[in-house]
Amino acid sequence: MISLTSPVETRAHRWPAAVKLGALAMATVGLFTLQDVLLHAGCLVAVLLVYLLPGQVFFRAGLGRLRGLWIFAVLIIGWHLVTSDLVAGVVIACRMATAVALANLVTMTTRLSDMMAVVRWLLAPLRPLGVKTARVELAMALVIRFTPVLALKGQMLTQAWRARSRRRPGWRILVPFAVLAIDDAERVAEALRARGGV
């Protein structure tokens, strides 16, 4: 399973994940307290410059992940153009883009294993309360494995449908799809029990 971590190795890849997450939380809160439009524009430019530091490949990958925000930016600025409060619209659009770009930056420079370590650390206080945190990690690993398996089974169902019918496979394959998923779950549960359970 491909994660969204950037294959371009940066210095930030080696920073502790918890520190990056803490800094991100503080920066996001800070963004919501800023009001000045020039400061907001400055923040956005600064974040984009940070994206440029590891090179062109990293920069383009980062911009690609912000593409989905254009529609919201246009919507907001257009709306505020009508209500003749353009500055407020630009502030909102800049704040949104900066916040998302910063968060993506943490995701792009932090490996899944490092993120899992933070989850383990966050769950640790629950252990004395009787919560079996190993189960959470097992469930996460199962989802990561199950997702491509289910996607493949969905494709096979679609092909089987196409072999039998000239019509498009629609919602009708969803029931057998869910049945396959449930059968997988029952078999995995059996296998887990056979290996001594959790």
Add this chain to the structure above:
Amino acid sequence: MERNIALIAVFAALVAALGLLPPLMLASGIPVTAQSLGVMLCGTVLGARRGGLAVLLFVALVALGLPLLSGGRGGLGVFASPTAGFVVGFPIAAFATGFVMERLSRMNIGVAAGLASVLGGIVVLYIIGMLGFMLVLSKGPVETLMILGVYIPGDLIKAVLAGVITAGLARARPQSVLSRS
């Protein structure tokens, strides 16, 4: 216990796999993805607690950086974007769907699942989703509903499908429909 963990993990993966299906275009040109159908199914099939946990697991993996949201989106940026409320609302919507489902245990299973999906997967999800949208974009509730309301017809179709699929599963694998056992 093993069975609970496996079912929760498989349904979390089901939500992810449904997000991989290409979006369906309605006559109005609005794209509809099957992902929130998966959220509804978690509630109608697994019930409130397990369904909510399955979707919580899915959202946690999205936050950790896996591209599991429809369109291959994922990572922490999702939680700062205008649609953050919907992602945060997914587990609560699944819980609410399951909660309603468990209360309607005497009703026909398909009808109950459809109704639970409308209440949990649409009403509850949109309340949280709209709050997120209003917070990120500083908009009022009326403007927000005007923008997001275009997706509601697609979601109603998904609620009907959730009813049909849950009824189908109750026939094919009755002992696995935990909301009814």
